[in-house]
Amino acid sequence: MSDAGSGKGEDEATNTRSPFLPSAEDLQHWTSVMARAQQMMSDFALGQADAEKAAAPLLDPANWLGSGGVRLWAEQSARMWEQGAAFWTSLAALTPGLTPPAPADDAKDRRFADPDWTANPVFSLIRQTYGLLSDQLLATTRQMQGLDEAARAKMEFAARSMTEALSPTNLAITNPEVIKRAVETRGESLLKGLRHMLADLARGQLSHVDPDAFEVGVTIATTPGKVIHETELYQLIHYAPVTKQVFTVPLVIFPPWINRFYILDLNPQKSFVKWAAEQGLSVFMVSWKSADASMKDLVWDDYVEAQVDAIDTVRDLLGVPHVHAIGYCVAGTTLAATLAMLAAKGDADKVKSATFLTAQVDFELAGDLKLFVDDNYLALLQQLSAQGYLDGRYMAATFNALRGRDLIWNYVVNNYLLGNDYPPFDLLYWNGDVTNLPAKWHRQYLVDLYRDNRLVIPNSLSVCGTPIDLRKIRTPAYIQAGREDHIAPLASVWRLMDHLSGPKTFLLAGSGHIAGVVNPPAAGKYQYWTSDNAAASLDDFLASATETKGSWWPHWIEWIAAQDSLKTLAKGARIPGKGQKKAIEDAPGRYVKQR
Template identity: 35%
Template sequence: MTDTSMRLARDADRRIHEAGADDEPGVSELGTPLDLLLADASRGPIRRFLPGISGVKFAAGLARHPRTLAGRTLGLGAELARVQVGRSEIAPHPKDRRFSDEAWAKNPFLKRTLQSYLVAGEAARGLVADAGLGHGDEQRMGFIVDNLVEASSPSNNPMLNPKVLKRIIDTGGGNLVAGGRRFVRDFATAPRVPSMVEPDAFEVGEDLAVTPGQVVLRTDVFELIQYTPQTPKVRTVPLLIVPPTINKYYVIDLAERRSLVEHLVQAGQQVYCISWRNPDARHADWGLDTYGQAILEAMTTAQVISRQEQVAVLGICSGGMLASMVMAHLAATDDLDRVAAFSLAVTVLDQHDAGLPSALLSHKGAAASTRASRDKGYLDGRALAEIFAWLRPNDLIWNYWVNNYLMGHAPKAFDILYWNADPVRMTAGMHRDFMDLALRNALTKAGGCTMLGTPVDLGDIDVDSYVVAGIADHLCKWESCYRTTQLFGGDSRFVLSTSGHIAAMVNPPGNERASFQTSDSNPASAAEWLDGARQVNGTWWDDYAAWLAARTGPERTKPRKVGSARFEPLCDAPGTYVHDR
């Protein structure tokens, strides 16, 4: 480790440690969803559901509103009485698949059980609102209460779920035996959540990540993949994709006709993509500067091979944060003219009030988490997968609890879920640096942090930018993504997909229900932007390809081969690092 990097590490550790000494007011408004995951991953599963000081405030808030509490209690009792005499009209949402079996509506006992659950859950959630908590405490308590309510659903009980009861009769209990085996296998090792896909459902390089290409550069930190052109002519300026650092890169190259890489290559783009190494304890010191330098190396390689002075850059999630810091570094060193266009997908740079996950982040949690990763040398990606799941318990926990353990079925083969279960470790140095950025919301302040020795000022990034978010994203709140348009200095095109965090990225043509919203202006308020936005049918992939084509130069005859004399191909895509576990 260099003297400079040692000093930066000490400074970051000091800031995190000092922040941990006192949870000052307003902490609930700091941190992105990514940073919640990074802070929470070192904690045990039980500790995540302990309310702490928020629970004390919750109890005190209810005590301050005795009439409201009494009214809520009386209302609960009255509605439960109507349930018992068959006069309640409460019913689950028509699209709630947990209660799709007709027995929930026709069997008197099951109907009353279901209605009682719905009434009690509604009352429990109402108590959180009645307590009059601040934003952060309300979000924390809401998270805990929601998880408790979802866990207590009668559909999770094998003796109450009619589908499970029928399955027991049909199999003579064989479903519970098979489910028990799956339960033991799943909970024997991390992440201790139900499997969402079988470990052998896909094979990277055979079913996934199959767009033709070759690795043209391998360093200790990454491999660089150059994809084989699929059109007679290509745009002169290449595109470099910077994927997340906590997942494998192939979310943008899942399968044929579900690959953003394939779509862009077939649109005439020259595409390069970084495949990060899966680090271990030997690489504990790698931090923001290490990965920033890697992005610069990848840019240079793409420029040399394509013989161009410019490159376009697309950053995704945490890769987008890194890429943005690198862009600011290039601006500070008068080298930003290397970049023809800059794009971000599902990336939060302004970490103020980033929704539920940010509210769950605390300074003390961040300090404890960085200490744990420092001792181990890295943050285990499997722990992150567990936290992802508990943020959406209905879809990612209890759905598979019923399917895998109670029904005894194997989970369906779904490429996105396979990718989600194939995580990457994060070095202790990177973990520390990301937490430091979060606690200070440093990217929103000119000079609030540095990249490769230069101060970061996102306002100096004056190249055209394309920013994508998902309106249903539970990890990167779209309003937080939108605020990026107010941070950059150039013209930004903001696009809001109808999808969630991952589905916003995997958004291929052919889906008749796909659409996105965009606008010709970017007012200060996200709500104002949404009011003035227009809806466009189809996928943003086509819109992005057209936007990119206008900024990546004229067409030229495609290169005769991949690589160059200086960067000879090393192996076929998807390379070797993607297979590291």
């Protein structure tokens, strides 16, 4: 009996494997995964070592503030997080079933959408501990005594950046979704994520989309037109008319030189350029050249002169006395300086109307970007710009850091930890298509405008030898702001209403710096608000504002038509390349493709 039982036990021991032990096949597979990962990292390291000049590494936003005090505080706070996590873990071990209460806004945090963050006691404890300690860190920062406003803003920004970086969702071992994906794919998701990460390290930039997903001029920026004029700084694109008659007054668009112009021409469904042409406007677009070492001495005067040159080129080409002008973001700031200079010289009538898209002239309320204009950051910029220009990847990283949770850590999790495929999103492709900035001008812009706020001080700044005063601008102005804009905050954009002297129309669009502008009527998204343009303050404007569903673009074209409704036939010089300015090349031109 005992011998029979013993034999049976031996058979079971031989034929039945513990469910907690991996099979030989599993062990072999995961060993292969580890070996492939090691090989990928080895190949990457060898490639970097062999490269004549290694690509710049991804910047760590936690190091940008450059303050020893901030770094010490961050280290102490990190230890506090670790000690707090250990406390809750030990307490939970002593008291079965105990879990700390969830933070008030925890349910709204998309980072913790996976059910295991709530259903699994271990991950629930990790999540709740992180939330409580993050809240405590932020509250402690806000309650610190002896800080001036600027120092407090830096500390709060550092606190937010650090808590976002310390999220347990950012680590594979503490993210249940990552763990499940790795098990389901037998490690292939981790390998794919590693491949994504190494590719980003090689190019020195966090990718939001596949860099090869779009091609400028083929699948993006495809509105028909011709480059009809170019300088060492910009190309001027003339787009083909699509109506038999066009407004006599043409439109010249100045996009920001810190980005590619085709944010306004992403695809036929989203293109402001295409839509404007369909409304009967003769549309011209400035395409700025990405800076190289030859542009090291460029300053603000050069960009103002370029705007005037573009305006005069269009006026001469079409034989018209004036143009409508649009200035987007920093190009809107420069457009204000251009208008002030023209007014001082008696040439204000060259511009019939000016539209400012999310633009600022008064930088007192410029938001978190002001954190990047202290002496430490300016010294860092000087080091990074030794070749005479600032690599656009650094500027992109700065803007990403302003929304680190959405634009950095979200993609770290999706691209690296989960190994997801990149989404084919044209807006994100544009966001990663960076441009280099002339170092001298970039520093001047940060110091004179962001730090010292001199543009709103009459005659404090001179442009092309002419002292400028924004109060002399009497050109009709259309001022658009985004309700959720973190680059040009609403309150800051409103200040244009205080400094310009001509008739002004203020419009508040739903969403932010990009989606609030690029919102075609056919999409049926968002809304906008209009109110009394004589309102004494932004609060007064908002108190009486009327909401309208959908795009603000139709409101704008009605305003344009009200400035001058005369039309002419779309022929002769109104056709790109048919006037005195012959076509140089097809739109979008070569400048926008240069890196």
